[in-house]
Amino acid sequence: MYSVELKGLKKAYGKQIALKELNLKVEQGVIFGLVGPNGAGKSTTIHILSGLLKPDKGEVFIFGEDLKTHETSIKRKLGVVSQELALFENLSAYENVSFFLKLYGIRGKENKLKTEQALEYVGLSDKAKKKAKTFSGGMKRRLHIACAIAHKPQLIIMDEPTVGIDPQSRNHILSTIELLNKEGATVIYTTHYMEEVEAICNPIAIIDHGSLLIEGSKETLKEEIYEKQQISLEMKEWDENLLTSLREVRGIEEVAWQGNVLELTFPKEINCLPEIIRKIEKSNKEIKMLTTKVPNLEDVFLKLTGRTLRD
Numbered sequence: 001m002y003s004v005e006l007k008g009l010k011k012a013y014g015k016q017i018a019l020k021e022l023n024l025k026v027e028q029g030v031i032f033g034l035v036g037p038n039g040a041g042k043s044t045t046i047h048i049l050s051g052l053l054k055p056d057k058g059e060v061f062i063f064g065e066d067l068k069t070h071e072t073s074i075k076r077k078l079g080v081v082s083q084e085l086a087l088f089e090n091l092s093a094y095e096n097v098s099f100f101l102k103l104y105g106i107r108g109k110e111n112k113l114k115t116e117q118a119l120e121y122v123g124l125s126d127k128a129k130k131k132a133k134t135f136s137g138g139m140k141r142r143l144h145i146a147c148a149i150a151h152k153p154q155l156i157i158m159d160e161p162t163v164g165i166d167p168q169s170r171n172h173i174l175s176t177i178e179l180l181n182k183e184g185a186t187v188i189y190t191t192h193y194m195e196e197v198e199a200i201c202n203p204i205a206i207i208d209h210g211s212l213l214i215e216g217s218k219e220t221l222k223e224e225i226y227e228k229q230q231i232s233l234e235m236k237e238w239d240e241n242l243l244t245s246l247r248e249v250r251g252i253e254e255v256a257w258q259g260n261v262l263e264l265t266f267p268k269e270i271n272c273l274p275e276i277i278r279k280i281e282k283s284n285k286e287i288k289m290l291t292t293k294v295p296n297l298e299d300v301f302l303k304l305t306g307r308t309l310r311d
């Protein structure tokens with residue numbers, strides 16, 4: 001059973017099509033990165049998943065249940081960290097979390113226990129008695145997360161939870177997500193920071209113009225997208241004769257240089273390296289260092305969408 005299954009989701013705001021026909025499956029127990037350029041349809045998808053918005057067409061299944069017919073039971077399993085903060089400024093951190101738990105019917109001892117645990121998860125235990133209005137932006141964001149996850153949801157949906165906050169709170173949030181995931185929660189995570197996706201998400205889905213472009217493990221995406229191999233050779237010295245002989249290596253596509261570094265490109269399926277090494281030895285030149293360019297997710301994203309994630 002999938003934690004989330006979206007089938008043929010369509011949504012338009014007037015003439016503006018936000019989701020063309022989105023199909024997506026999220027396995028249980030993963031931190032699923034949902035990324036896409038501005039206007040790709042991520043927030044629309046998340047709003048539909050959280051029941052805030054109805055799709056024009058298509059189906060949403062959460063843990064096998066249809067969102068249309070099982071909204072109440074699904075909502076108990078769901079924790080949504082939206083972009084908008086929903087906190088009571090004049091209540092303490094403890095009172096805020098406790099209030100949200102009461103909305104789920106959690107009272108008494110269990111309420112106390114879960115409130116304390118949630119504050120601990122986000123690193124605010126020592127600020128439990130302080131009013132939300134005295135908190136920095138990053139601390140408010142962490143409190144907001146505590147409120148959303150205190151009832152121990154099986155599925156946590158996070159819409160850019162680290163935008164515009166200090167590095168300390170950001171690191172706290174990332175490790176909270178990893179902790180919640182280790183304890184069994186599935187997390188759907190959207191962000192404009194590709195380094196966060198690299199650090200905590202797997203698998204990922206890239207969407208654009210309201211449709212899925214690609215979905216898979218980070219490793220598979222890099223492998224599939226990257227058709228070329230690139231190596232850099234830092235040379236003690238090199239000359240034109242060496243460049244000419246490297247250009248003759250079977251399969252080589254490009255020989256470029258920057259200072260003392262030669263950059264060679266060849267197709268993934270041809271191993272040009274032994275021949276390259278032979279040519280260099282023959283020329284009596286010395287390699288100081290050899291590095292392989294490893295593609296990153298930003299390369300994958302750029303190739304598929306024509307933009308960088310933060311464009």
Ligand SMILES: Nc1ncnc2c1ncn2[C@@H]1O[C@H](COP(=O)(O)OP(=O)(O)OP(=O)(O)O)[C@@H](O)[C@H]1O
Nearest residue numbers: 013016017018036037038039040041042043044045
């Ligand atoms: N309330 C609305 N009214 C009209 N158009 C909207 C509305 N909300 C979103 N859209 C449009 O729908 C498309 C998808 O928007 P959505 O907010 O889902 O994208 P996104 O991927 O979350 O973008 P971002 O990364 O900028 O948050 C965009 O073209 C957007 O302009």
